Amino acid sequence: MPSRLRSIFIEIISALLIFLFVYTAISKIITHNSFEAVLHESSLLKEFSNILSWLIPGTEMLISILLFFPRFRNIGLLFSALLLTAFTGYIGYMILFTPKLPCSCGGVLKNLDWKMHIIFNLFLTVLAFTCWRFSKINKDFIAINRISRTPVEISRHS
DSSP states (O other), X not given: OOHHXXXXXXXXXXXXXXXXXXXXXXXHHHTHHHHHHHHHHOTTTGGGHXXXXXXXXXXXXXXXXXXXXXXXXXXXXXXXXXXXXXXXXXXXXXXXXXXXXXXXXXXXXXXXXXXXXXXXXXXXXHHHHHHHHHHHHTOOEEEEOTXXXXXXXXXXXX
């Protein structure tokens, strides 16, 4: 994929992830008591529901900030992919081992059934990992001029 196309793809997916994480974080903060109650219903998260009810939206906001700034986008994409992987794993666990599935999703996501939700998360996880890989390829690197020993920026083009 040409470098310019890769950059556009990374920008679009980063914007999508920022929107998703900010939207879900704000939703969780606004409905904090019900979000914490849903986490408390989960046998897997019950003990940590209080701290997770603040840690999850805080993490989503932090990742959004990292994604917003090009300098930190690579790490933001990696953290996005890891967080989405964790969410997807949690949903998979809930589907397999919990008869009553609590959900604290807001807006459009609340209308998805659990299978659609896991497909949605898997799709976003693949996009985030793909962008992270592309962003690593897309980086400029620094070469050192042998004579003057000063850094020289060189862009790699595909």
